[in-house]
Amino acid sequence: MPAPAGLRLNLWTKLVVFTTLIVVVTCSALSWFFVQRQEATLTQDLLDRGTLLANHLAATSRYSVLVKDKTRVREQIAGLLGAEQIVYVMVGSADGQLIDAAGKGAWKQPPVTLFTPPAEPASPSAPTVRRVALVNGRPRVLDPAGFPPEVSESFYDIAVPVFGTTAAFDYDPALSLTLHEPADPTADVGATPPVLYGMVHVGISDHQTVALLQTLILQAVILTLIIIAAGLVFVLILAHRISAPVKALTSLASQVSQGNLSVTASPSSYDEVGELTTVFNVMVEALQAREQDLHDLNRTLESRVEARTEELQRANSRLQELNHLKTALVSTASHELRTPLTSMKVHVNNLLGGISGPVSPDQVETLRRVYTNIERLCRMIDDMLDLSHLQTGRVALEAAPVRLDHVIHDVLLTLNYYVAQKALSVRLDLPDSLCHVWGDEGKLRQVFSNLLHNAMKFTPAGGIIRIIADTSVEGVVTLCVSDDGCGIPPDEIEKIFLPFYRSPNGTQTRGSGLGLSIVKELVELQGGSVRAESTVHEGSRFFVRLPAVPQPSATARSDQQVESPPRRQFFP
Amino acid sequence: MRRFFITLLAAFVFCSAAEAAGVVILKSSDVPYYDQAVQAFRSSLPSGTKITEYNLDGSVAKGRQIAKALRGTPPDLVFAVGLKAALAAKLELVDTPTVFCLVLNPESHGLPGPNMTGILMRIAPGSQLASIQALTPHARRIGLLFDEDRTGDFVEKARRLARRAGLELIAVPVHHSADVPDAVRTLLPQIDLLWLIQDQTVVTQDSLPYILATTLESKVPVFGFSPTLVQQGALGALAVNARDIGLQAGRLAGTVLRGGPLPHPALQPPHQPQLALNLNSAEYFGLSPSKDVLRMATVLYGGPGAVARTETQHEFLP
Numbered sequence: 001m002p003a004p005a006g007l008r009l010n011l012w013t014k015l016v017v018f019t020t021l022i023v024v025v026t027c028s029a030l031s032w033f034f035v036q037r038q039e040a041t042l043t044q045d046l047l048d049r050g051t052l053l054a055n056h057l058a059a060t061s062r063y064s065v066l067v068k069d070k071t072r073v074r075e076q077i078a079g080l081l082g083a084e085q086i087v088y089v090m091v092g093s094a095d096g097q098l099i100d101a102a103g104k105g106a107w108k109q110p111p112v113t114l115f116t117p118p119a120e121p122a123s124p125s126a127p128t129v130r131r132v133a134l135v136n137g138r139p140r141v142l143d144p145a146g147f148p149p150e151v152s153e154s155f156y157d158i159a160v161p162v163f164g165t166t167a168a169f170d171y172d173p174a175l176s177l178t179l180h181e182p183a184d185p186t187a188d189v190g191a192t193p194p195v196l197y198g199m200v201h202v203g204i205s206d207h208q209t210v211a212l213l214q215t216l217i218l219q220a221v222i223l224t225l226i227i228i229a230a231g232l233v234f235v236l237i238l239a240h241r242i243s244a245p246v247k248a249l250t251s252l253a254s255q256v257s258q259g260n261l262s263v264t265a266s267p268s269s270y271d272e273v274g275e276l277t278t279v280f281n282v283m284v285e286a287l288q289a290r291e292q293d294l295h296d297l298n299r300t301l302e303s304r305v306e307a308r309t310e311e312l313q314r315a316n317s318r319l320q321e322l323n324h325l326k327t328a329l330v331s332t333a334s335h336e337l338r339t340p341l342t343s344m345k346v347h348v349n350n351l352l353g354g355i356s357g358p359v360s361p362d363q364v365e366t367l368r369r370v371y372t373n374i375e376r377l378c379r380m381i382d383d384m385l386d387l388s389h390l391q392t393g394r395v396a397l398e399a400a401p402v403r404l405d406h407v408i409h410d411v412l413l414t415l416n417y418y419v420a421q422k423a424l425s426v427r428l429d430l431p432d433s434l435c436h437v438w439g440d441e442g443k444l445r446q447v448f449s450n451l452l453h454n455a456m457k458f459t460p461a462g463g464i465i466r467i468i469a470d471t472s473v474e475g476v477v478t479l480c481v482s483d484d485g486c487g488i489p490p491d492e493i494e495k496i497f498l499p500f501y502r503s504p505n506g507t508q509t510r511g512s513g514l515g516l517s518i519v520k521e522l523v524e525l526q527g528g529s530v531r532a533e534s535t536v537h538e539g540s541r542f543f544v545r546l547p548a549v550p551q552p553s554a555t556a557r558s559d560q561q562v563e564s565p566p567r568r569q570f571f572p
Numbered sequence: 573m574r575r576f577f578i579t580l581l582a583a584f585v586f587c588s589a590a591e592a593a594g595v596v597i598l599k600s601s602d603v604p605y606y607d608q609a610v611q612a613f614r615s616s617l618p619s620g621t622k623i624t625e626y627n628l629d630g631s632v633a634k635g636r637q638i639a640k641a642l643r644g645t646p647p648d649l650v651f652a653v654g655l656k657a658a659l660a661a662k663l664e665l666v667d668t669p670t671v672f673c674l675v676l677n678p679e680s681h682g683l684p685g686p687n688m689t690g691i692l693m694r695i696a697p698g699s700q701l702a703s704i705q706a707l708t709p710h711a712r713r714i715g716l717l718f719d720e721d722r723t724g725d726f727v728e729k730a731r732r733l734a735r736r737a738g739l740e741l742i743a744v745p746v747h748h749s750a751d752v753p754d755a756v757r758t759l760l761p762q763i764d765l766l767w768l769i770q771d772q773t774v775v776t777q778d779s780l781p782y783i784l785a786t787t788l789e790s791k792v793p794v795f796g797f798s799p800t801l802v803q804q805g806a807l808g809a810l811a812v813n814a815r816d817i818g819l820q821a822g823r824l825a826g827t828v829l830r831g832g833p834l835p836h837p838a839l840q841p842p843h844q845p846q847l848a849l850n851l852n853s854a855e856y857f858g859l860s861p862s863k864d865v866l867r868m869a870t871v872l873y874g875g876p877g878a879v880a881r882t883e884t885q886h887e888f889l890p
């Protein structure tokens with residue numbers, strides 16, 4: 001299915017775009033994460049350093065704070081201010097009184113307003129950290145999440161409490177007892193909490209941290225760009241290495257599709273693309289072999305068809321020859337059989353007539369049976385001769401307008417014996433205006449004799465045989481002969497007009513199996529057609545279509561007799 | 573031969589008495605130096621001595637209950653370790669001989685009682701002044717901070733001894749721990765050495781670092797009472813350790829158990845004070861301790877061959 005024009009990207013573009021995208025996103029995300037982590041780490045390091053220094057000052061100035069020794073406190077503050085990032089130090093007592101404070105740089109005047117008196121109880125390990133800044137020369141506590149635009153540099157105010165120590169000298173009894181032996185030993189006191197002496201505030205600048213962070217960001221950006229550029233180059237090389245063989249294969253496949261099977265692809269690698277190239281070469285070789293086979297086959301096809309046609313023609317000629325021989329044999333045999341049978345028939349008839357002497361009743365009965373069988377044999381031979389003549393085209397047809405109702409009535413008269421014998425009922429539906437048909441009356445008589453005789457044979461006793469004429473189609477007369485017989489199975493209906501064919505349903509009746517074949521030959525000889533319909537256990541219907549003689553006008557009919565067309569003899 | 577049998581009989585009688593004797597140890601709490609003293613005390617008793625040890629867990633009331641329970645079958649001797657154990661024994665066991673130790677100021681708590689004897693934690697001022705002189709032979713003006721109520725007697729005695737030794741003891745009284753800084757700043761310019769004594773007003777957790785730092789800055793050496801102070805910068809100290817105290821108490825108990833009288837005076841000074849010396853501080857103060865002093869020093873800090881006797885130092889330094 002062709003892709004929309006807007007989305008039609010080739011393999012090289014897809015590889016380059018998506019891989020580059022992945023490289024860029026990954027490097028950017030990693031750099032961002034690295035910078036974030038570094039920022040958090042540097043900030044935490046700064047705070048840890050400030051807290052450490054504040055705790056150290058709180059520990060070393062403990063007694064100075066307790067006794068509010070301003071001189072000693074000042075010395076200790078001066079020592080702490082020696083650290084580069086420390087911008088101010090404030091030390092106060094437990095009652096909230098500021099003992100001493102000092103600063104440097106922009107914080108030359110220490111922010112005494114930021115000093116908070118210690119609150120009890122305070123945890124020794126919990127420094128209070130606030131972000132502060134100088135706004136218009138005045139100290140201001142900043143929101144931890146915000147950074148006002150007017151502030152260019154922020155600081156951290158770290159406040160730690162100053163507690164008295166509770167060190168135990170477990171292996172120095174003289175010092176331990178001096179420090180800890182209670183004045184009232186009977187008072188059972190638990191562990192004494194550390195006494196709060198005061199508070200130390202240390203201001204620490206994040207200037208160095210920010211500068212270091214900026215350097216880190218710059219380095220991260222440069223490194224990211226270098227990695228992205230290197231990744232891009234790598235992606236381009238990789239895309240070329242993947243797409244170039246595919247393009248070459250596509251070009252070769254296009255040549256193959258145009259019929260050029262002489263192409264060969266050289267594997268450029270040992271990976272999947274290399275395997276594809278090898279498979280492509282195998283495919284082209286297979287196509288070449290198949291093309292050669294087709295060429296050879298095509299080259300020999302004509303001669304083989306000619307040879308086969310000759311064989312078929314020879315077989316056909318042989319079959320036609322055999323058919324002629326068969327027809328001639330049947331004709332000759334029938335003719336040769338008919339003569340002695342006619343002689344036998346005359347002699348039997350003479351015997352029955354008593355010409356050759358008196359015969360007993362039993363002999364009469366036997367002779368009658370002999371006579372009947374001779375007649376039956378003669379009819380069969382006549383049928384075979386008729387069919388033989390029809391198939392060999394040796395039948396002379398004397399065509400003339402024929403009234404079918406007369407023909408039907410005549411045939412019924414000849415078959416009246418059968419009608420009476422089986423108590424059949426024959427119903428005619430022949431219109432008075434039944435027109436003439438164009439045909440040979442004798443042949444038509446044989447046609448309907450065969451059809452009606454057939455119907456009577458297969459209709460059980462007391463059954464009904466109907467003869468219906470239909471002239472609704474102009475130029476055609478159709479006669480339908482139907483019976484109440486056992487019917488013909490659907491798969492047999494096409495075979496009943498074949499010579500010697502007998503339906504399995506009709507095996508109880510006698511017959512040569514030639515009647516319907518003769519009917520078909522005779523009707524078709526006269527330009528008509530015959531067909532059959534049948535329903536098993538209900539009966540069969542035979543339709544005979546014959547060409548009608550054109551009707552003259554009413555005036556002409558009253559004035560003149562039917563003018564017979566000139567008798568013709570034609571041999572279809 | 574006759575003397576040999578008499579001696580053998582006497583030894584048998586002594587051993588039987590010692591085996592029958594029962595000693596109860598009352599320990600104020602689980603403190604390592606208490607355990608050291610108890611261990612040393614146990615090791616000094618004759619083998620076979622029945623010893624029962626009780627831990628007061630820092631409660632005088634619990635000690636008194638234990639002591640009260642002992643009244644029914646009083647032991648031959650009670651060894652009280654720490655102030656609370658000594659007070660419990662004093663209050664409940666008025667007839668049982670009791671030896672106590674590791675009490676800083678026994679007199680201020682009414683110790684000892686009539687049936688008691690103890691070993692002091694404080695080293696006699698004479699011994700300390702002798703050590704000071706040995707360490708700093710050129711020091712004449714010795715400064716001292718003290719609380720009149722706590723260590724007035726000691727300072728008075730020290731003042732007399734110093735005068736006798738040709739030294740000038742400049743003792744500045746303080747009444748509160750907060751007075752120490754001003755007193756130190758006032759005192760330091762006047763003296764050659766600061767002598768720190770076991771005065772609970774002067775020596776506190778917080779004043780010690782201050783005093784040590786200030787004296788180091790003023791280049792005034794400190795002589796103290798604790799090896800920890802020496803380790804932290806004091807020049808030297810004459811100190812006691814719990815093991816020696818325990819051994820001394822054990823010997824005292826042995827005497828009592830053998831039927832001897834309680835010693836007089838009832839409070840015995842420690843017999844084996846140990847001299848601790850910081851060679852780095854000495855170098856800082858421009859002092860060169862003599863070979864005799866170095867030989868006397870039990871604990872040495874700093875300098876080449878800093879640790880003179882490590883087995884002893886470990887007792888001070890965990």
